[in-house]
Amino acid sequence: MEDSIGAPRDITGRLLDAAVGYAEARHWAVLPGSWLETDAFGAPHCSCGAAGCAAPGAHPSRPDWTTSASGSSPAVRRMWQHQPESSILLPTGRTFDAIDVSEDAGCLALARMERMNLPLCPVLGTPGRRLLFFVIPGAAAKIPRLLRRLGWLPESLDLAVLGEGGWVVAPPTRTAPGGCAQWARRPTPANRWLPDAEELLSPLAYACSRETAAVRVQ
Structure with a gap:
């Protein structure tokens, strides 16, 4: 379990180290986002102050975020030294796109990928x-066509792609409700080179279709 909201010195240090590490080790663009604060009763709320914020502690905190992200570790270090509570956001569509599926479908797909000896890739788990x-950038544009070629209607699957203009929330960021972003498969030297979406799409689509069929049976 990740530590609770009430450990600011520990979590801010880990946020800084992780943000710099993503830029340094992976050359990923990194962006500081909103963060969680607590009210007088200990309830979490987003630093943006918006009532009913749709993504508490997990969204860009400035309108020019697309130009303020950086893959320079000194620049990233300065960002978090200026605002150490910031969530860590990784813009998609630059050095990677992200294929988004349910946890159940993703776990089934991971097992199939291992049996099929498919390329490794980092896999991020969300509190939701x-x-x-x-995967390498460009997936968002071609996945609908690839799914149809494989025999699935894109709209029939619980599968989405985050590409240009999107972002993911990276560990050890805490969000509300539900906890922390965590790596289901960590970035390592073994998965430094990302696969093309086409290499992983068949087991992902199969797993999503199995989940859809199970829901219909219920």
Whole structure:
């Protein structure tokens, strides 16, 4: 379990180290986002102050965020030294796109990928019980066509793609409700080179179709 909201010195240090590490080790563009604060009763709310914020502690905190993200570790270090509570956001559509599926479908797909000896990739787990598979940019534009070629209607599957103009929330960021972003499969030297979406799409689509069929039976 990740630590609770009430450990600011520990979490801010880990946020800084992780943000710099993503830029340094992976050359990923990194962006500081909103963060969680607590009210007088200990309830979490977003630093943006918006009532009913749709993504508490997990969205860009400035309108020019697309130009303020950086893959320079010194620049990233300055960002978090200026605002150490910031969530860590990784813009998609630059060094990676992310295929977004449910946690159940993602776990089934991971097992099939291992049996099929398919390429490794980082896989991010969200508090909303979703798994995000990192692939090379360009997936958002071609996945609907690839799904149809494989025999699935894109709209029939619980599968989405985050590409240009999107972002993912990276560990050890805490969000509300539900906890922390966590790696289901960590970035390592073994998965430094990301696969093309086409290499992973068949097991992902199969797993999503199995989940859809199970829901219909219920």
